[in-house]
Amino acid sequence: MNKTRKLSKFTLTNIKCYGMIIVAFAVLYPMLKMNMISNKISGLLIPICAYIVMAISLNLTVGFLGELSLGHAGFMSVGAFSGVITVACMQSGLPAPVKLLAAIIIGGIMAGILGLIIGIPVIRLKGDYLAIVTLAFGEIIKNIINCLYIGVDGSGLHFSMKSAEALNLSDGKIILNGPQGAVGVSKIATFFAGVLLILFALFVVLNLVNSKTGRAVTAIRDNRIAAESVGINITKYKLTAFIISAVIAGMAGALYGLNFSTIAAKKFDFNTSILILVFVVLGGMGNIPGTIIATTLLYMLPEMLRQFSDYRMLIYAIVLILVMLATNSPRAKVFANKIVGIFKKNNETDGEGDVSNG
Template sequence: MKKNMNKTTKNNFITYGMVIAIFVVVQILSSTGNLSRLLTGLLVPICVYIIASLSLNLVVGYSGELSLGHAGFMCVGAYSSALFSHVTSDVLPSVPRLILALLVGAAVAAVFGVLIGIPVLRLRGDYLAIVTLAFGEIIKNLINILYVGVDDKGLHVATSAANLKLDPGGKQIIKGALGVSGTATLYKDIKDYFFLIGVILVLVVLFIIQNLVNSRSGRAITSTRDNRIAAESIGINVTKNKLLAFTISAAIAGVAGVLYAHNLSMLKVSIFDYNMSITILVYVILGGMGNLRGSILATIVLYALPELLRGFSTYRMLIYAIVMITMMLFNWAPAARDFRSRIIEKIKGHVKEKEAA
């Protein structure tokens, strides 16, 4: 038991160390002027997508369910936190306001996760994917017609700007299809620290997911993925454990939405579409389902690559496609997996020989 525990802890620290090492390398490149403005602008969005892919990996990789609604959870987290930030902008300083905005976004996304999860997680396979996809589209269309403003009387909610009926001096925050503007300017004094905040959030998310997966509840979640009938036969509440994973995943996706919203000067609901959910799913699958380190690396490579290859013009997407196919074969082809296993065994053998000597 102690050996297994040590091995698990060691793997966790390797993952944390990898994230910290990437952060340190980026900081060194930035301080020496070797990081272009293009790459600098990609740093926070990469953190956003890493958090989103980790959250989806909890559902797809560990719970064994196919969800296509993560863009919807990011959307509700983004809009609820942006609304909170605007309402409290004159009351709270930037740092506590951002912390509370993260908690608000996570809580609202978790509530939606519970509301969607209770009826949906009784479904399986394609049915679950269809319902979660529908949820993402419904949320997008509802927010598209939502207008929210604030004045001395409090919040006003309507389906058109004319029906808000704000008092003189009132402020319109959510403007339907035009979205929310000016959220990033509320945090201009800490804007330079957003990448650091993103890395800290990645580490916190890793800590939550790794501890959940290695807990009793986590083992119950993975057992329902491996064999639902066997899990039910030994008394595991399948729906309850799947709902737990789904809710935590939704909350983490909400956190990704918060970071995304507060990094943009203009937030529009059209961003959180079907393509975003599919993009996050691609990162999870190519990185390896149930492989957190793989999700991080796949997100970094696949998000940054199209931007880095802009100079190749016509051949940009061809190179991108080749990289995606190569990653898929490396992660899932039986020959590649056998090759990786042999390499790992050889490395372990050399380490044992050195220790024995």
């Protein structure tokens, strides 16, 4: 009994996170292969994977670093478009998993570079100011991609900010056509790759949080002045967390982009950033298992509500409000703790009830 009680919080979170993903995969994958899942659900699987990775990534910034980022969709967008361009430039003979891996890696790197560029000015700010600036950067990224034309032919990549004609392609193809976005993307994203990406993101974030760097990051969140006074380099640790978060978001973007035959920059606007923030807030700041569950449920909810047709989004909003109230009101918390306490008492004789750990 005592041995099991000593399981650290870290191990418990790990077991919960990995266990949840692996069990869900082990159940869903064979069913998917045997066509036992409806088209609706199987179509949702890959976007859910991408959004879970996005939410894990944003939770690093919002939950552990404690800074509100409202431009996270910008990183996703950069990852998505660099992933799509990577695949379009690669030889068609290569197997799809290799292409997908390359796209995800390059998507992550590009988003990371952007994270660094944005991070240097942004990370010097805090609180509301940082939120506004990230919001602005998200819009800038969207608008730049909106007027970017990229094509590929025998002599390599061509860029233009003017029009598709200005690319001067000699019998090549246009990859990114300004506001029309990328069209004719080869859909190579798979559910298996999505699950692997979630596991990778979990591995990075969970270990980071439990490392020296992670403790420094949470210390900055809890009390910036105290952290500074014990010699923690605030800018360095904040920037590290911000860039890692951007890299993971870029990877999620690449997975997302390669799941649809067309993507446009318009998709990655303020609303998408807020949507991911809602996943994180509902799942709990700094609570990774909660984030995974919240993302899955909230993403599926509007699709499950389709039978209500016109009232669908209204019901979605009401459910959202109720859930937020239920999870956050003190009374509901006391109630939930009581219920958890009853279960705990059944399991433990002493029942001293460190309920928040459950």
